[in-house]
Amino acid sequence: MVEPILKVEEIHTFIGKHHILQGVSFAVHPGKVTVLLGRNGAGKSTTLRSIMGLLPPSQGTINLKNRPIKGLKPYEISRLGIGFVPEDRGIYNLLTVEENFRVAMLQEDGKTRERMETIFDIFPDLKKFWKAKAGNLSGGQKQMLAIARPLVNQNELLLIDEPSKGLAPIIIDHIIDSIHMLKEYTVIILVEQNFYMASSLGNDFYLFDDGKTVHQGQMEELIQNEELKKKYLGISG
Amino acid sequence: MNLKWKRWFPMLIVFAIFLSPLLGINPKTYITITISGLAMGMLLFLVSSGFSLIFGFLSVLNLAHGALFAWGAYIGFTSFNLINQWTGWGGSNSIFLNFIIFLLALIISGLLVALLGIITERSVIRPVYGSHLFQIFITVGAMIVMEELIRIIWGPNDEVMPVPIKFMGSWDVFDVVVSKYPLIAIVIGFILYLVIFMILRKTKIGTIVRAGVENPEMVQVMGHNIYRYFTGVFAAGSALAAIGGGMWATFVKSIHPAMGGEVIVFALIVAIIGGLGSITGSVVGALLVGLSYNYVAYLIPKAALGITMLLLVIILSIRPTGLFPEGT
Numbered sequence: 001m002v003e004p005i006l007k008v009e010e011i012h013t014f015i016g017k018h019h020i021l022q023g024v025s026f027a028v029h030p031g032k033v034t035v036l037l038g039r040n041g042a043g044k045s046t047t048l049r050s051i052m053g054l055l056p057p058s059q060g061t062i063n064l065k066n067r068p069i070k071g072l073k074p075y076e077i078s079r080l081g082i083g084f085v086p087e088d089r090g091i092y093n094l095l096t097v098e099e100n101f102r103v104a105m106l107q108e109d110g111k112t113r114e115r116m117e118t119i120f121d122i123f124p125d126l127k128k129f130w131k132a133k134a135g136n137l138s139g140g141q142k143q144m145l146a147i148a149r150p151l152v153n154q155n156e157l158l159l160i161d162e163p164s165k166g167l168a169p170i171i172i173d174h175i176i177d178s179i180h181m182l183k184e185y186t187v188i189i190l191v192e193q194n195f196y197m198a199s200s201l202g203n204d205f206y207l208f209d210d211g212k213t214v215h216q217g218q219m220e221e222l223i224q225n226e227e228l229k230k231k232y233l234g235i236s237g
Numbered sequence: 238m239n240l241k242w243k244r245w246f247p248m249l250i251v252f253a254i255f256l257s258p259l260l261g262i263n264p265k266t267y268i269t270i271t272i273s274g275l276a277m278g279m280l281l282f283l284v285s286s287g288f289s290l291i292f293g294f295l296s297v298l299n300l301a302h303g304a305l306f307a308w309g310a311y312i313g314f315t316s317f318n319l320i321n322q323w324t325g326w327g328g329s330n331s332i333f334l335n336f337i338i339f340l341l342a343l344i345i346s347g348l349l350v351a352l353l354g355i356i357t358e359r360s361v362i363r364p365v366y367g368s369h370l371f372q373i374f375i376t377v378g379a380m381i382v383m384e385e386l387i388r389i390i391w392g393p394n395d396e397v398m399p400v401p402i403k404f405m406g407s408w409d410v411f412d413v414v415v416s417k418y419p420l421i422a423i424v425i426g427f428i429l430y431l432v433i434f435m436i437l438r439k440t441k442i443g444t445i446v447r448a449g450v451e452n453p454e455m456v457q458v459m460g461h462n463i464y465r466y467f468t469g470v471f472a473a474g475s476a477l478a479a480i481g482g483g484m485w486a487t488f489v490k491s492i493h494p495a496m497g498g499e500v501i502v503f504a505l506i507v508a509i510i511g512g513l514g515s516i517t518g519s520v521v522g523a524l525l526v527g528l529s530y531n532y533v534a535y536l537i538p539k540a541a542l543g544i545t546m547l548l549l550v551i552i553l554s555i556r557p558t559g560l561f562p563e564g565t
Contacts, residue, residue: 052458054454054458073457073462074454074457074458075457075460075461075462078457078458078460084458086458090452090455092447092451092452092455093451094447094451095444095447095448095451099444099447099448100448102441103444103445103448103456103459106459149459150459153460
């Protein structure tokens with residue numbers, strides 16, 4: 001069995017007095033897209049924020065390639081090679097596309113240029129609007145910028161929170177194609193409500209309910225399992 | 238309001254205010270008052286830009302900013318006197334030596350107050366990040382402590398601020414009285430604005446600071462130690478307050494321990510008018526306040542402070558986020 005790149009075990013996270021995560025465990029393996037699924041408020045986004053150190057868990061462990069990262073500051077976790085695309089995209093609207101990348105770039109060398117070329121191959125619009133203010137981009141272009149930005153560094157893991165949110169179906173297809181291409185360069189954890197996108201991209205899945213991971217498996221199994229989809233995702237037929 | 242209008246609206250307000258007093262003031266007097274207003278504006282810019290940048294980036298309402306301004310004035314006062322005792326450059330007939338002693342006093346003041354800012358941010362501000370109410374309490378407390386420290390170190394009485402000899406007096410240009418120091422203050426203020434603007438626009442640190450004004454959480458997630466930047470911006474804002482304090486004291490030729498409390502009101506108004514976090518907004522806001530204050534002080538002296546409040550109300554009712562909400 002291949003060692004997981006990220007292992008989350010029994011984490012508990014509070015937001016104020018609210019006990020949001022009540023025992024979340026999962027493992028992410030290299031070369032795969034792991035999808036976290038569940039209804040609204042199940043704790044998927046909180047899990048990503050807990051991994052990034054934005055909402056530090058009170059219990060449990062998070063290991064990145066066997067190295068504990070719980071308790072580290074968000075910038076330290078980021079520097080270990082984890083990129084994060086939040087639900088609201090986290091774009092700097094007042095900065096240009098170029099400046100958005102400049103902020104994300106932790107060091108500049110020959111490899112950075114190679115990575116930028118790859119980014120432009122996958123997201124050609126970003127090259128086209130390089131000098132434009134990010135706030136003037138369309139919703140889909142903003143999402144592409146949000147996903148592409150962390151890739152400017154040698155990130156081994158990319159956490160993407162609801163990339164389909166607020167986008168038209170045709171744009172969602174385009175984002176799905178782009179993320180497919182990204183699989184070659186980084187391991188992805190995807191939080192997604194849109195089952196079409198989740199099932200198109202995911203290899204492994206974890207189902208969340210009431211702040212806990214309740215089911216796991218391979219995406220093909222979930223696609224076939226109507227009962228699970230109905231019970232935890234509210235999807236029927 | 239369409240985009241073209243949005244861009245030109247602040248400029249139109251500045252020009253309207255800039256020209257309107259011509260209706261009631263003799264043109265020669267108008268030029269003299271305008272230079273004085275621009276100088277006051279540039280000095281206010283130095284104080285308010287630091288205040289605005291700190292609020293924009295750290296989301297900290299630093300009411301101790303005025304005390305840092307006063308410390309800047311006092312340290313400038315002491316450094317000028319000490320250097321002058323040693324070199325005599327302040328009384329020299331060389332304008333170059335006058336400039337050197339003036340700039341040295343400002344640099345020493347800026348550096349020492351930046352250090353004071355770092356201590357304040359680490360010990361007083363850091364525990365209250367995210368809570369504006371506690372920030373108000375604790376920064377008012379810090380302001381009182383800093384003011385009292387001035388009284389202990391320099392005494393409670395007013396002091397006469399030394400002015401380099403060549404900075405005093407005025408030029409007579411075609412029968413128009415042009416005071417020397419206000420013109421120098423305008424030039425220095427404008428150069429400092431350009432330096433800050435270029436740092437924010439052209440350097441990576443500046444870009445990160447601008448990004449942080451918009452979304453500090455994402456700056457952390459992108460691998461930058463936000464707290465180091467918080468400290469840096471606080472130190473830079475404090476240094477600007479100190480330079481503003483030193484230059485303001487040279488403008489009014491006196492210093493007293495409570496001088497910061499008077500200026501912080503103006504700084505707050507300027508920062509809000511300009512748009513919190515915007516340096517260009519601070520310049521435009523400061524010039525608006527400086528000019529309108531001076532024109533009204535000449536025409537209706539008792540209404541001078543009121544006009545700045547009226548300006549604030551008018552601009553906020555048209556643009557609730559200030560003239561330059563889009564940053565820099």
